[in-house]
Amino acid sequence: MNIAIVGAGALGLYYGAILQRAGNEVHFVLRRDYQAITQKGLTVTSPNGDFHLAKVQGYRDPAEIDAVDLVLIGLKTFANRRLVELTTPLMQGNACVLTLQNGLGNEELLAEAFGAERVLGGIAFLCSNRGEPGTVHHMGQGRIRLGEFGGGLSQRATDLAALFNQAGVPCEAVADLRRARWEKLVWNIPFNGLCALTGKNVTELLAHGPSRAQIVAIMGEVIAAGNAQGLSRPIVAESFIEKMIRATETMDGYRPSMMIDRLEGRPLELEAIYGVPLARAAEHGMEMVRVGMLHALLELGESD
Amino acid sequence: MNIAIVGAGALGLYYGAILQRAGNEVHFVLRRDYQAITQKGLTVTSPNGDFHLAKVQGYRDPAEIDAVDLVLIGLKTFANRRLVELTTPLMQGNACVLTLQNGLGNEELLAEAFGAERVLGGIAFLCSNRGEPGTVHHMGQGRIRLGEFGGGLSQRATDLAALFNQAGVPCEAVADLRRARWEKLVWNIPFNGLCALTGKNVTELLAHGPSRAQIVAIMGEVIAAGNAQGLSRPIVAESFIEKMIRATETMDGYRPSMMIDRLEGRPLELEAIYGVPLARAAEHGMEMVRVGMLHALLELGESD
Numbered sequence: 001m002n003i004a005i006v007g008a009g010a011l012g013l014y015y016g017a018i019l020q021r022a023g024n025e026v027h028f029v030l031r032r033d034y035q036a037i038t039q040k041g042l043t044v045t046s047p048n049g050d051f052h053l054a055k056v057q058g059y060r061d062p063a064e065i066d067a068v069d070l071v072l073i074g075l076k077t078f079a080n081r082r083l084v085e086l087t088t089p090l091m092q093g094n095a096c097v098l099t100l101q102n103g104l105g106n107e108e109l110l111a112e113a114f115g116a117e118r119v120l121g122g123i124a125f126l127c128s129n130r131g132e133p134g135t136v137h138h139m140g141q142g143r144i145r146l147g148e149f150g151g152g153l154s155q156r157a158t159d160l161a162a163l164f165n166q167a168g169v170p171c172e173a174v175a176d177l178r179r180a181r182w183e184k185l186v187w188n189i190p191f192n193g194l195c196a197l198t199g200k201n202v203t204e205l206l207a208h209g210p211s212r213a214q215i216v217a218i219m220g221e222v223i224a225a226g227n228a229q230g231l232s233r234p235i236v237a238e239s240f241i242e243k244m245i246r247a248t249e250t251m252d253g254y255r256p257s258m259m260i261d262r263l264e265g266r267p268l269e270l271e272a273i274y275g276v277p278l279a280r281a282a283e284h285g286m287e288m289v290r291v292g293m294l295h296a297l298l299e300l301g302e303s304d
Numbered sequence: 305m306n307i308a309i310v311g312a313g314a315l316g317l318y319y320g321a322i323l324q325r326a327g328n329e330v331h332f333v334l335r336r337d338y339q340a341i342t343q344k345g346l347t348v349t350s351p352n353g354d355f356h357l358a359k360v361q362g363y364r365d366p367a368e369i370d371a372v373d374l375v376l377i378g379l380k381t382f383a384n385r386r387l388v389e390l391t392t393p394l395m396q397g398n399a400c401v402l403t404l405q406n407g408l409g410n411e412e413l414l415a416e417a418f419g420a421e422r423v424l425g426g427i428a429f430l431c432s433n434r435g436e437p438g439t440v441h442h443m444g445q446g447r448i449r450l451g452e453f454g455g456g457l458s459q460r461a462t463d464l465a466a467l468f469n470q471a472g473v474p475c476e477a478v479a480d481l482r483r484a485r486w487e488k489l490v491w492n493i494p495f496n497g498l499c500a501l502t503g504k505n506v507t508e509l510l511a512h513g514p515s516r517a518q519i520v521a522i523m524g525e526v527i528a529a530g531n532a533q534g535l536s537r538p539i540v541a542e543s544f545i546e547k548m549i550r551a552t553e554t555m556d557g558y559r560p561s562m563m564i565d566r567l568e569g570r571p572l573e574l575e576a577i578y579g580v581p582l583a584r585a586a587e588h589g590m591e592m593v594r595v596g597m598l599h600a601l602l603e604l605g606e607s608d
Contacts (some may be wrong), residue, residue, distance in 0.1 A: 197501075198604055208607065210600035217597075289593045293521075296514035300502055303512065 011072025103272025316378025407576025
């Protein structure tokens with residue numbers, strides 16, 4: 001398959017490299033890593049085994065890339081004002097676009113520009129960081145759940161899932177992408193925000209009884225708001241929260257991406273992870289009180 | 305009047321000095337400042353005029369102090385486990401005790417030890433800091449509202465108010481001390497906690513729309529919880545909030561005491577300002593959701 005990667009950060013570089021290694025033709029739109037990658041290739045370090053791609057097709061401008069079948073979006077959502085501009089030159093012929101960005105609202109931006117029928121979204125459970133230019137560190141996981149923006153289980157989504165699975169990335173096509181996105185928010189909203197705000201990692205948060213109780217309460221707010229959207233099946237609060245907490249207890253000392261972004265002085269993905277979900281909740285008459293407070297205090301910190 | 309000061313920090317030293325200057329016999333229980341004050345006296349710097357007390361009666365142990373009429377408590381509430389122990393030797397004869405400590409629960413500790421009829425409480429609107437040993441800096445304000453723990457406007461409270469007024473401290477005796485304490489919490493709970501948690505001063509918080517909205521919402525939670533206690537007169541939410549916000553807008557760049565405590569690595573007065581008010585609210589079926597979250601996150605930070 002002929003694939004373009006827009007937003008070649010830790011996520012875009014990792015999945016792009018994995019797909020190229022599996023025999024796909026991959027084109028990377030690059031900024032920071034352009035020189036390193038076009039000259040020396042791309043290195044992935046991973047607990048699954050390091051590998052190096054000697055020849056990588058890198059571009060400064062997406063307009064230089066010929067027709068592709070799939071545009072894979074890994075752009076950080078705080079750069080979404082450039083999302084459509086960067087993607088437009090690539091959406092020729094029958095190309096479809098799969099956004100693996102965080103949070104809500106990304107598919108909508110793409111659907112408005114290119115038509116809902118060309119848009120898929122996915123949730124990536126990936127732990128990776130950029131290293132030196134030309135190197136990406138995969139620390140663990142990588143599973144993807146993807147689906148049609150318009151809903152329903154399409155052949156196209158099933159084929160894309162097969163593409164990732166063949167490349168070694170566990171991937172599941174889901175019929176209700178919105179439900180998958182809200183499920184991910186149940187984890188992202190409390191842990192990303194509280195870790196970024198307090199500077200504590202997930203283990204420190206869970207070890208403190210009152211903070212753990214706040215995490216559970218925040219998860220409850222998110223699930224209630226998600227269920228108010230009319231998902232295909234409601235998220236069952238009690239068991240899902242317990243599952244999330246138990247999974248997080250195994251992530252010893254884990255620092256979510258938003259905490260690292262804050263510590264390293266980068267902007268946070270507040271709109272996609274807080275702003276849009278709060279608005280969606282309000283549209284259905286749900287007030288996520290704790291989430292609103294968390295959003296306000298995270299946004300306050302952005303002025304530093 | 306014969307007065308003992310327990311908890312001679314920025315507040316205890318300031319009011320003690322003012323009362324001694326007005327002709328009262330004041331005895332200070334001292335720790336950090338013992339040597340400096342007993343040897344060189346006590347200096348107050350103030351926009352109302354600096355002054356120096358050459359001879360100050362300082363003690364390391366309250367048991368060394370002879371019978372007094374009034375014990376004035378300025379102890380930080382995080383040291384309340386020592387409150388009764390420090391006060392007991394001074395509660396001889398008809399001595400009464402006036403606590404000017406922050407938050408809720410202090411009068412109760414004293415009442416349990418010495419009887420409710422011997423306890424008064426007051427809210428101090430004071431901006432002062434300790435300087436070098438032997439020096440206290442008064443930056444502004446100083447007004448006190450005091451009343452009987454048991455409620456009602458007593459002659460004793462009126463006399464104490466007169467004592468402060470004669471010393472130059474504006475002081476009002478109130479019939480409903482609980483109402484005065486909840487009114488103060490309407491300011492303290494949002495501003496102390498949010499400033500300590502975020503490292504922003506009151507002006508920065510108010511300048512950020514979403515944070516300002518959280519402050520208003522938190523004030524609303526506190527007022528609702530206070531009114532549920534059955535105060536003599538309910539606090540009128542809208543006008544009181546507007547008054548508090550307007551007053552705070554004049555406090556350019558003000559950093560509340562809890563923010564300074566956090567910045568300087570001291571413990572925070574969490575139990576008196578958050579823990580007890582949350583418990584009082586819960587006793588009356590009120591959940592202060594945002595206050596609970598703020599309390600949890602502040603407490604989490606105490607483990608640093």
